[in-house]
């Protein structure tokens with residue numbers, strides 16, 4: 001009898017462990033989106049103001065899920081508040097507004113500094129000598145479930161949604177890229193057959209930007225995108241969401257590929 005009691009207790013514990021997180025998530029999602037959270041979106045995320053109601057509601061649901069699942073941690077003396085959580089979650093969820101995937105399943109922690117922060121870097125010079133030092137950063141995306149952000153840069157990037165610079169979109173694009181198993185500029189696409197065209201378009205566009213950067217020519221996308229294909233995807237994502245009409249005019253094939261991937265046309269939110 002005794003082993004049976006232990007077995008039942010064990011099964012009950014396992015059942016609760018499985019059921020409890022799902023229950024807590026459903027309860028969080030069922031709650032009304034707080035009016036003060038919506039005021040934060042209206043103040044800090046301009047696309048929200050121009051979206052159709054059904055997409056606002058979808059974004060609200062995604063944000064509720066995001067803030068329920070992810071842990072925000074203040075660094076450098078920063079105390080996390082709702083404005084930080086909702087602004088960061090809003091920008092992150094904008095990228096997955098119409099995608100069928102879950103809300104950044106692998107992401108667990110978001111570390112936020114008050115301003116740009118120093119991170120260790122290694123530099124390889126042309127003769128192969130490696131030196132290490134520190135570089136100023138406004139954001140970093142890691143493959144082990146964490147994103148690091150500067151709150152000051154987040155706020156500047158999200159409030160100005162027309163200049164093509166948005167560190168939140170940039171770092172969360174890296175997280176999406178990582179879903180394929182490596183951060184290499186080729187995220188998970190719907191069909192295997194889609195990779196051929198994706199690779200053709202992205203390779204050509206990346207080479208063009210590398211040449212623009214090398215010869216100091218002006219370009220729509222930031223020259224930082226010429227660093228490597230992963231940075232190109234993140235920078236192209238910033239431009240796609242913030243300057244969609246110009247990208248559609250100047251880089252129609254790239255716009256089409258990103259529109260297929262994000263399943264959205266951000267021109268509908270811009271004037």
Ligand SMILES: [Zn+2]
Pocket residue numbers: 170174230231234
């Ligand atoms: Zn990057």
